[in-house]
Amino acid sequence: MTPDLILHHYLSSPFSEKIRRVLAFKKVPAQSVFVPSISPKPDVVALTGGYRRTPFLQRGADIYCDSALICDVLEHVQPEPPLFPPALRGCSRVFAQWADTTLFWTAMSYALQPRGAAQLFGGDAQLAQAFKDDRKAMRVNMTQLRPADATSALRSYLRRIASMVEEHDFLFGAEPCVADFSTYHPLWFMRAQVPVMADILAVTPAIGEWMERMQGLGQPRLERFSAEDAITVAGRSEPQPPGSNLLVDSAFQDDHGILLGSRVTITPESFGAEATEGELIAATRTHYSLRREDPRAGTVHVHFPRIGYVLRPAAAK
Template sequence: MTTPDLILHHYLASPFSEKIRRALGFKKLAWNSVLVPSISPKPDVVALTGGYRRTPVLQIGADIYCDTALICDVLEHVQPEPHLYPPALRGCCRVFAQWADTTLYGAAMTYNLQPRGLAQLFGGDAEVARAFKEDRKAMRVNMTQLRPADATSALRSYLRRIASMVEEHDFLFGAEPCVADFSTYHPLWFMRTQVPVMADLLAITPAIDEWMDRIAALGHGRMERLSAEDAITVAQRSEPAPAGDNLLVDSAFQDDHGIPLGTRVTVTPESFGAEVTEGELIAATRTHYSIRRTDPRAGTVHVHFPRIGYVLRAAPA
């Protein structure tokens, strides 16, 4: 199978982008890098997604893949080995990755983005820090935010538990990394590299530092820069893959909502980043939703979301 051209829309300090950059390095894949703003507005991203604005987004031609859980599935299909989901650990590593991407991430980032961390992240520029805080506050609609002290306590416990795993093995579940490693790594990478003033917490678990060094040694794959305008041109000049014939291997319709294919629908994240994407439902499988939409700049695109963590509704009449 010919490896498709992978375009990752990301920004350098984005933790979830680092998760995917390390997965690309693990699989030694070539990819195109489109740098996007860390806060709204993101007109070039929205031209492709129709509303979704979380980072990163993976583009392959006119197919747009949202959420790192789904992006990892795509990378596994593009290049099955080395495995992100080792056959003997497939369920275990998925469950652990989901915990790390939600519970661990929430505690770590609440701890990381306390005033000392924010000041270092933005070089003491109070106005930029304020804009970032307001942007993220708007994305946390209906979310319960941990208090910093509670996040710190939880994070200390999580670090000790993670350390006990990597004291026994090079990686969380054995001699090779899997998706659980990359999901666990990225909020701790943010602490260690973006807000090192907060990284003294890692001193209690030296085994984690050694494990992080092993993941960092995997690199980021082979990257070339691409402009946002060129990426949109790629979408505009491409035809999206037919539903059931893209890089998401399951295609059987699973109707849990009473919404038939062809219906105008909206897809919205359950929690963080509640922007709505609207389009025609062309797939609803056991793992993902796909919608077709047309944009004046990007043309007709298919936008794909994981089923877990996203809300499907019929669009208002």
Template structure:
């Protein structure tokens, strides 16, 4: 029985990252299409507040952030590997750069007026306005590159990526790793969602050829699923037993405390719950929702802020 449920929408670049990983690992998964903008009541029923895209659901366990989702999928299906032993450190560091610095440069370039107009050309004007307002709210406090600076940075990053894939089929050798999928998704957005901006790839044909190799890794098996059915799955399940990892207390907050977890920057909506795990790599909160029942919501440590809840 297919147990992986991905909550996503087609034009989400971070969702495309995970869709490519699912294909690479030839995993079966259920697809729940969610709104691209708030309100997202079905998402919040599972997460308690977090509303970035995508989220991965396995029963009553909800995994937030693609960095953590990649580790979960590696555990579910160890082969082919996302984190090769000889590349574990460099692949993680490179992926973090791609998910942050490269991503924001690419998106500031992509969503210049010409790209944004193309992206929303088939939608009513109110859809573009709603998207802009939603992302403005989610970006409060986030430093955004100006278009000219983003263009210069993106061109430089593409040249550096080209130098890597001129030597190998993938970034670090003959096989892809997590760094490839993290690097791919903002470039995919340029090419697929805002093709009017894709001329930036003309000086780097090796990058386009590498993207084609990533796109060809499409062995996953997708089944459509409804949001209500996904919530029912959670309500009828129990969270999986927690891994027997050592409690790592950096905040002076004991397990069992009421806490919140929120992203450091973009999309800072907090999730509140009971802290039931704080390991080297993740936080886990237990929370109960009238529709979804008791769930465990998991976040990576890197990029997220843990706070004791105000009483």
């Protein structure tokens, strides 16, 4: 077990719930730092250098961004029970990527219609508007589904998912895999955070039963920790060199003509336009790693998955 993991998250975040479910499934303990749901996020930026999506995982001075990469890290920390069973390694990853993107954004466009947003923010119009403005700024490279289109698509997706869990306890068989956790979190958001919008789930009762099985996998072992203490941990730690951290693949794969040691930026493809700048210290078949300096956090290594992120040379200063 690795008790020195720090999860930076907030309670109503769907992707945070995905990782909380994985931690429970694997019985891996972690420290818990709550982050703001909207900007400004100075403590987040001190660690990530610009990336502000939620959640991210910290171990010492190593920062792991994106729930897909965090799942890889947790699989290395605790291989059993597996998120990526050998017979399902390919299809579970592909399905999880679909669920984390297409299903997620469809569910959010449906759930955050005015009735859902009003419930999520307790009728606080000012808070709702601040959240809307924040997410609009993060969505600069995306086209948002209209509510009617999202409703139609979500109904079709729910029927397809239901047909899978009618046949098995979980999506691909008797045990959950990464696809289950990626599919669960946007539906959890509707049911737990905006139940006024959850009636759409009633027509597929098999999904409700599957969600209860997912909930029954246990509760995460999270201990409250402060953001300031997490930054102190980073400042007092030495980041691990490539290949010796929790991302075990280290062979350089050059698809961009950018050499290791170059000054680069890494930016999400779509949601979240903020770039993280640093020195490229790893570019493997699965991930990128940057070394960067921060006045508060010291030297940190920030890690991103390749899929879903754009690598560019940093602009000359």
